[in-house]
Amino acid sequence: MKKYLFLFLFSTLWFSGCNEKRPENMPKLYPTRLTFVQEDQPLAGAMVLLKRQIESTQYSCGGMTDTNGVVQIQTHGKYSGAPEGIYTVTVSKTITERLGPWNEIPTDESAAQTWLKENRNRLKETNYQVVDPKYGNPKTSGLEINVTKKGSKTTIDLGSPVRVEIKEDH
Numbered sequence: 040m041k042k043y044l045f046l047f048l049f050s051t052l053w054f055s056g057c058n059e060k061r062p063e064n065m066p067k068l069y070p071t072r073l074t075f076v077q078e079d080q081p082l083a084g085a086m087v088l089l090k091r092q093i094e095s096t097q098y099s100c101g102g103m104t105d106t107n108g109v110v111q112i113q114t115h116g117k118y119s120g121a122p123e124g125i126y127t128v129t130v131s132k133t134i135t136e137r138l139g140p141w142n143e144i145p146t147d148e149s150a151a152q153t154w155l156k157e158n159r160n161r162l163k164e165t166n167y168q169v170v171d172p173k174y175g176n177p178k179t180s181g182l183e184i185n186v187t188k189k190g191s192k193t194t195i196d197l198g199s200p201v202r203v204e205i206k207e208d209h
Contacts, residue, residue: 061118065098068120070190071112075130077170077200081108082132085170089126089184090177098122121186128182130197131168131175133205138163166205170197 071089075082087110088101100121102110112121139162145151173179174197184191 065114065118066122068114068118069123069186069188070119070192071100071121071184071186072190072192073110073112073128073184074194075104075108075110075197076194077197079196081106082130082170082197083108085110085130085132087112088129088177089121090129091122092125092127092183094124100126120190123186123188125183125185127177127180128184128195129175129177129180130170130182130195131172132170134167134169136165136167138165168203168205169200171201172203 073087075085075087081104083104083106085104085108086101087104088099089112098114099116100112100114102113102116104110111119113119114121140158141162143154143158145154168175174182182195184193
């Protein structure tokens with residue numbers, strides 16, 4: 040999943056230069072709006088990526104859901120819509136839980152560094168996936184949309200929220 044997120048972010052940054060005109064060879068884009076819910080509640084702050092099924096494309100499509108669980112898909116992070124085609128949809132959301140005296144860290148940088156040297160072992164930060172991890176992988180998500188010339192507007196129910204700890208690779 041980290042690999043797909045990195046590729047999406049890299050390609051978005053790569054193609055988002057200032058005052059850059061839309062590439063001439065970019066296909067026509069069609070409005071694509073997806074709504075994500077878990078147990079009938081909007082899923083805010085989730086990363087959504089589309090992977091074209093039939094042919095590979097040099098254009099990355101995706102976005103982040105808003106407070107209503109809605110994402111307006113963009114191509115390369117700045118062009119509204121997606122090219123026509125059938126896509127596998129992936130969605131993921133990570134939350135961070137902080138335990139310990141985080142509020143005791145001084146605001147002064149020097150004091151904070153000293154405090155952290157003495158107290159780092161009292162702080163704990165754990166990351167959790169709150170969407171079933173199968174939805175974060177194009178091979179297992181099972182989610183599909185068809186972007187047509189009329190665009191696409193779809194609601195996707197991801198079932199119950201989960202709480203899967205993300206183990207750090209050391």
